[in-house]
Amino acid sequence: MIYHLVRGALRAVVTVVIATIACTPVPGERLLITSGFTDQIFVLDANTGRVTDSLSLDRRPGERDEPHSVAVSPDGSHFYATLSHGEPSLWKYESKGLRLVGRLTLPTNGASRIRLSPDGLVAAIPDYWLSGGGMVSRVTFVRTEDLSVIASPELCAAPHDAVFSPSGDRVAVTCSLSDELVMLDTDGFRETTRFKVGENGDRPLNAAWTLDGRHLLVTLTTRSKFVELEVAAAMRQTSQVMTGDQPAQLAIAPGGSTVVVANRGSGSVTITTTDGTRLTEIDIPGAHPHGVAFGRDPSVVYVTYEGDTRTLGGVVAIDVDTGEILWQTEVGSFTLGVAVLP
């Protein structure tokens, strides 16, 4: 699984076409989208992009609370969101009725992405504390059943993503300010491996496990690429793929054949195949692409874009085979998180 691809040479900018629906997302699926500057989660019909509902997380209506991330439990029964401003918190909802059933103030300075264990019993929330000036901060592990904190180990400077392996026995933590990847054993949440990712200042931000659990893909946000790491006692980088500028989130499609990266800086999305035979970069009709999620259909990916200080954020659905944009919805401001609700 080696990619010998160079950004630019193989960049194929696909003209954005607001297409009629060429392929069809799975009927009944919904998208959850966080809007950081209106303090909301929007619920969209994944098939059409139509907004069907919204949830206010506006705990302090005169202040900014900033919903950041959203994640859906594997059985689809619950979803979780983080608020990163003020005193960071984790919110738990029942999917049925979109009903709030819990909230936990996190014992950390910040909160970025939520990741759930494959069985849905544990949530991991890193403390992405950039303004700590490089001070070591934590990843908090929360039992989803009762929202009790299981562990909150101090790991590294500004951890941003903490991803459970497909088997659930390990968690890979990207440490953005120390340019490391820390591997934890979920039995006690103890560190087992620490690996230098890229060069100083590369800022590993987000990660995704390959389906076989043998490799990790990690975006390096200042280096316009993601790297593939072989997960072993002695980890090593096995390949890299050039992307657009400032790659943010990435996701692997169900089935594992396609990787999609949102490039915040260049306003594009990189679509590549895991065998390295194809690399496409698509311009997104919105400022600062950020979040990436697949539903059950591996041919459709959903990408959020933040918007900027003059434009709204939003979300697009993209046919990863053709690069066509199936629909676009302008929704929210500082629109980051995305998850698919079955």
Next chain:
Amino acid sequence: MITRVQPSLLATAAFALLGSSCGVSEPELPPYLEFSQPVLDLGLEREGQIEIRNTGGQSIGPIELVPGEIRDLSGSMVPGSRLSLDPTEIPTLNPGDKRLLTLQLSLDGSLNSGEYDTWVRARRGGCTSCCQTNQCREVNALLSVRFTVLGELEVAVTSVRIVAPPFDPRTGDVIDLPLEARDEAGTLLQGVPVYWSVNPSQAGYVGKNGQFVGYQTGAASIIAQAGTIADTLALNVLDRNIEGSFSVALIGREVGRYTSDLWLHGDVLYSGTWGTRQTGSHSSFGNTLNVWDISIPGTTFRSIQRSFSIEIDARVVNDVKVRTDGELAIITHEGSNDALNGITILDLDNPLEPTVVSRFTAELESGVHNVWIEGDYAYLVVDGVGNGLRILNISDPENPSVIARFWAGKSFLHDVYVRDGLAFLSHWNAGLVILDVGNGIADGSPENPVEVSRLSDLGGQTHNAWYWPEAGYIFVGEEDFDSPGIMHVVDLRNLLEPREVATFKVPGQTPHNFWLDESTGTLYLAWYGNGVRALDVTGDLLGELDRQGREIAGLVYNGGSGTCNRGSGDTCTWAPQFHRGLVWVSDMNEGLVGLEPPR
């Protein structure tokens, strides 16, 4: 297919949608909260525990645990004493689950002897948009808590006499009532615990040392009891007799963007902008500083003219301040595209058309929420837990530098006010923190701020403060959207030992920013959906100011349901400033309103 979603409509729709989602058909057994017993009698103890259970059939959470105020047997609130809970919020309770709750009393050292009571309410929280609907608030449980305070010298007392004041007090006037307690030999006893009460209880409040304040006009009986001996003093409480009203004099409409804070200097008003606002199909963002010429009339009746604006890289320009000499201003950045945030320093050589001197971002990348300028120093509130205060030397505005930092060790800093060499930090759940930044009381300086004292127990969510050194009080805002919050008055005549002495509340909404006209002792309070309020804060302050006839006037100038719905026409008052005879307020929805003050 491009779908454009209007945030303002969505914000409005969200209430309806949430209302409907909250109102979806419930399973047969909804969540049900109850304490393991309805009354907890602590007796002489100061700590106790009780269980809270979910005996219903659904999960519930978060559960807010809210302590009540402590009241004496006459029903009067006792300032300076408080009930603390651990935890204050339970993330979730599944059906059949229970949690142990610890209650701890923090009592003022010289409480009157007697019995006291308070309460704890457990309720479903976090459903801010459907708070008024049945699902959010009907799930709650109430616990009554009682305790007793005993004196030591009470048994020796054989006679008690309250010394009558030479005049009849008005409501809100604080009078000292000397008391003479003697033993059988006629010897005057010192330090005898005295239980003070008022009859009827709603007539007023009497403090631990015999300080009385009237709440209503007419007869009030003040009762002092030492041991088994009591004396009663009859008082006639007079009307405070203050009245007035606001009237709208000028309006500066800004309905394209939400308006945040304001600052006036000379003939110019500066106002910030906030968040994302949708007007028709157009979205506008909080990326702008508006400049208004208040010296000339606008194009419409009673309007003022927006003469200039500056766009910066931000989604929120939360605050703007002008230095006293009028030569420079600072505006704050939050949510910038470049993720650097920080501040922009403006040159006000032409105050109607400020020019950018510099943007400073080092150590301010997470965003700056508020600012205060004092001479060559800028005090900056940096967003986020763990960040706190940065003090900048701005003597060279083109090259500012961070010279000091402070964080209270918990929660986050929300606002800063500097006066007489003291920096007053509104530090959210860490409370009010006072720093010496040149006062001398703790050898502090801007380069070396030193903590003088802090008052942690102000109910949390400490949002803003205004210090009045002449009177020795600081007025502190608690921005709690759930309870809702109130204004706390803290006695700072001893800076080393701040203590809360009084409160002020307006039902239904939480306060926001304050401004004190010290020449008349009038405190102007922005109160979101409850508009602007004018409060007489002359004289000593004690007890519940909202019950003392001290509110001179309140104005909800645009109407509304008192909910401050963003994007609607509702009144949503953010901040006041008294300037050249008018009270100017910024309103999130309306822009700016200039009001004739009530006195």
